[in-house]
Amino acid sequence: MKRFHVHVAVNDLQKGIGFYSTLFGAEPTVLKDDYAKWMLDDPRVNFAISKRGTEPGINHLGFQVDEASELDEIRARLESASARVKNEENVSCCYARSDKAWVTDPAGVAWETFHSLGTVPFYDGEKKAEEKPAPKARCCA
Known part of the structure; x- marks a missing residue:
C-alpha cells in the first residue's frame, strides 16, 4: 500500500510542530x-518537517511504499514517462534507511518514492546529525 509523502522545510521547528500537531490532531511519531x-x-500521509539549511517551503513530495515490488512498479512508470530517474539503494536520510527513486517533475518539483528498510540514529550519511553541519541539499533533495 502506498502512503503520500510531504516534506516541508521550516525556519522554526517548534512553531511548525505546534501548528501541524494542532492541524492533524496528533503529536509527531518521530521527533528529533x-x-x-x-x-x-x-489522510494516509507521511508528513515531515525539518530545519536543515534549505529554503522554507515544500522540499519534496512523494510516495512511501510498503513493498519493494511497489517501488519497482513506480520506477517503471517513471521511466516510461521519460523521467530521468535517480535510483538510490540502502541510503540513510531523515533518520531512516531506504531504497529510493527520485525524479523532478516538469514543474521542477522533486518527487521521492521510497521503501523504508529501518531506522538509523542520524539524519544524513553515517554521522549523527549533531556531529556535522546541516547540508544544503544532500539528503532529501
Missing part, C-alpha cells in the same frame, strides 16, 4: 532536534 514526522492514517 531538527526533524519531526507524522505517520497519519486519515
Whole structure:
C-alpha cells in the first residue's frame, strides 16, 4: 500500500510542530532536534518537517511504499514517462534507511518514492546529525 509523502522545510521547528500537531490532531511519531514526522492514517500521509539549511517551503513530495515490488512498479512508470530517474539503494536520510527513486517533475518539483528498510540514529550519511553541519541539499533533495 502506498502512503503520500510531504516534506516541508521550516525556519522554526517548534512553531511548525505546534501548528501541524494542532492541524492533524496528533503529536509527531518521530521527533528529533531538527526533524519531526507524522505517520497519519486519515489522510494516509507521511508528513515531515525539518530545519536543515534549505529554503522554507515544500522540499519534496512523494510516495512511501510498503513493498519493494511497489517501488519497482513506480520506477517503471517513471521511466516510461521519460523521467530521468535517480535510483538510490540502502541510503540513510531523515533518520531512516531506504531504497529510493527520485525524479523532478516538469514543474521542477522533486518527487521521492521510497521503501523504508529501518531506522538509523542520524539524519544524513553515517554521522549523527549533531556531529556535522546541516547540508544544503544532500539528503532529501
